[in-house]
Amino acid sequence: MRYKALLLAGLIALAHAQPITGEADSLVFEKDRLIYRGKVRLVRGESVLRADRVTILLNEEGKPEKLIAEGNVVYTEPGRKATSSYAEYDLRTEVIILRGRARVEEEKNLIEAEEIVYDRKSGLLKASGGGKRVRTIYIEEEKDEEVGHKQGDSQKKGNTPEEGEDDS
Numbered sequence: 001m002r003y004k005a006l007l008l009a010g011l012i013a014l015a016h017a018q019p020i021t022g023e024a025d026s027l028v029f030e031k032d033r034l035i036y037r038g039k040v041r042l043v044r045g046e047s048v049l050r051a052d053r054v055t056i057l058l059n060e061e062g063k064p065e066k067l068i069a070e071g072n073v074v075y076t077e078p079g080r081k082a083t084s085s086y087a088e089y090d091l092r093t094e095v096i097i098l099r100g101r102a103r104v105e106e107e108k109n110l111i112e113a114e115e116i117v118y119d120r121k122s123g124l125l126k127a128s129g130g131g132k133r134v135r136t137i138y139i140e141e142e143k144d145e146e147v148g149h150k151q152g153d154s155q156k157k158g159n160t161p162e163e164g165e166d167d168s
Contacts, residue, residue, distance in 0.1 A: 020044045024054075033057050040069075047077045051087075066090045073098075081105045084116075094120035102127075110137040 025038025034056040036042070042049045052071025059065045069075075069087040076082075085100025098104070098116040114130030127134045 018044050032059075048075070050074045065092060079107055096120070108137070108139045111135070 021043045022036055022041070024036035024040040026036075028035040028037075036054045038052065040049075040051050040054045042054060049069060051069035051073045053069070055068045055070075056064050057066040057068070067087075067089045071085065073084045073087045074081070075087070082098060082102075082104045084098040084102040086098070088097045089095075096118045100114065101112075102114065102116045103110070103112045104116060111127055111134070113127035113134040114132060115126075115128050117126045118124070127136075
């Protein structure tokens with residue numbers, strides 16, 4: 001499913017070595033971590049992560065190892081959105097975890113669960129309901145079987161009946 005793309009592009013995009021603009025009510029920098037608190041907004045390109053608190057754990061060289069977002073977590077980028085109460089991305093193991101009313105939307109597709117875990121290395125995505133049901137909506141693109149293109153493409157490309165032709 002395409003949900004993997006969202007999870008992968010989401011938290012990974014904010015954790016890798018491109019410039020990140022951060023805003024928050026406060027920031028604490030310790031030897032091994034950065035802690036943003038209060039209306040946190042991290043932006044990298046067109047990717048935006050919002051949360052009540054974001055902690056970035058650093059390794060001995062000062063590079064990010066893990067990103068943890070807590071409270072009202074919302075990740076957006078063009079065509080994609082993820083929400084949860086908690087999100088974690090471990091750069092060493094390449095595992096992304098969304099917990100607490102986790103919801104991932106990509107275009108018209110949707111997955112909702114109490115917890116969504118994506119292992120980037122194995123490509124395995126697991127969703128569990130924690131006593132509730134997991135819900136998905138997956139909409140396949142409709143194709144014109146005769147020609148092999150998306151429905152409506154014939155109208156866009158000028159493939160309309162010529163004047164005088166019978167279009168029935």
